Amino acid sequence: MHDNLGMTMGMFIHDEVPTDEVERREKAVSALADSVRDLVDATIRTTVADDELAAVRAEVDGLVARLRTAQLPGPAGVRYNSEGRSWNWGNAVVGRGNAVAPPVDIVHDGFGSAYAEMTLGAAYEGPPGMVHGGVSALMLDQIMGETASGFRRLTMTGTLTLRYRRPLPLGPVRMEARIAHEEGRKITVEAQIGVRGEDAAVEATGLFLIPSWAPLAETEQGWSRSAEG
Numbered sequence: 043m044h045d046n047l048g049m050t051m052g053m054f055i056h057d058e059v060p061t062d063e064v065e066r067r068e069k070a071v072s073a074l075a076d077s078v079r080d081l082v083d084a085t086i087r088t089t090v091a092d093d094e095l096a097a098v099r100a101e102v103d104g105l106v107a108r109l110r111t112a113q114l115p116g117p118a119g120v121r122y123n124s125e126g127r128s129w130n131w132g133n134a135v136v137g138r139g140n141a142v143a144p145p146v147d148i149v150h151d152g153f154g155s156a157y158a159e160m161t162l163g164a165a166y167e168g169p170p171g172m173v174h175g176g177v178s179a180l181m182l183d184q185i186m187g188e189t190a191s192g193f194r195r196l197t198m199t200g201t202l203t204l205r206y207r208r209p210l211p212l213g214p215v216r217m218e219a220r221i222a223h224e225e226g227r228k229i230t231v232e233a234q235i236g237v238r239g240e241d242a243a244v245e246a247t248g249l250f251l252i253p254s255w256a257p258l259a260e261t262e263q264g265w266s267r268s269a270e271g
């Protein structure tokens with residue numbers, strides 16, 4: 043268990059960067075990730091000729107080489123400063139620097155309840171024209187985990203159960219989550235995702251656990267989250 047603690051808590055990195063600097067950098071990194079997301083969409087949907095594809099590829103390789111001149115040695119982890127600002131720019135769903143992450147902003151409605159609205163394009167397709175079921179699961183897991191944690195305690199997904207009730211078309215979608223029940227270290231969260239104003243496409247129930255190896259203290263004012271997710 044200590045290995046788990048070391049592995050997980052080791053990725054919570056105290057990084058004494060002033061909050062205004064974090065925010066400036068976050069804007070810059072988000073803007074780049076947005077452009078890369080656009081590149082992904084354009085790559086999927088382009089019909090330009092093969093030689094043009096090769097030329098674009100060479101330029102992209104050049105850009106990658108420029109970014110590689112200064113890199114972290116591993117994944118981004120979760121960083122925080124002593125002002126209580128935290129940032130997790132690599133996260134697979136809400137990472138501001140992560141162009142693979144769907145473009146989502148999770149809004150917390152007070153403790154125990156959250157929602158998000160986003161537009162999912164060609165990069166998130168499963169069945170033709172529909173959102174991939176794994177993408178729905180990914181996004182639900184994130185909003186449910188954040189809801190269980192409230193950024194004031196460490197929670198991990200124990201069991202996630204999904205019911206795919208109807209196909210979810212690509213385009214604007216909305217998801218919602220709330221804590222349904224809580225007992226000791228076990229927190230049950232219910233959630234759904236679908237087209238706004240319509241019946242849910244996917245319903246989810248999850249059991250989130252405060253791990254036995256987690257530092258027990260629930261911080262009094264919570265752990266301040268990244269302002270933009």
Ligand SMILES: CCCCC/C=C\C/C=C\C/C=C\C/C=C\CCCC(=O)SCCNC(=O)CCNC(=O)[C@H](O)C(C)(C)COP(=O)(O)OP(=O)(O)OC[C@H]1O[C@@H](n2cnc3c(N)ncnc32)[C@H](O)[C@@H]1OP(=O)(O)O
Nearest residue numbers: 184187188191193194195196198199200201253254257265
């Ligand atoms: C100082 C404060 C820190 C504050 C931190 C603040 C903020 C954190 C910042 C950001 C986080 C914010 C939001 C979260 C965001 C995103 C969510 C991402 C979600 C994920 O992507 S997360 C990755 C996938 N997730 C895993 O990688 C888990 C791997 N796994 C383990 O790490 C362990 O397996 C663990 C911890 C699950 C359990 O370990 P454990 O030692 O705590 O459990 P233990 O044996 O004590 O069991 C106690 C009772 O739970 C029952 N139980 C146990 N496991 C169960 C299961 N899986 N399902 C159903 N019930 C289960 C037992 O049956 C027993 O039940 P009973 O008491 O009734 O007998």
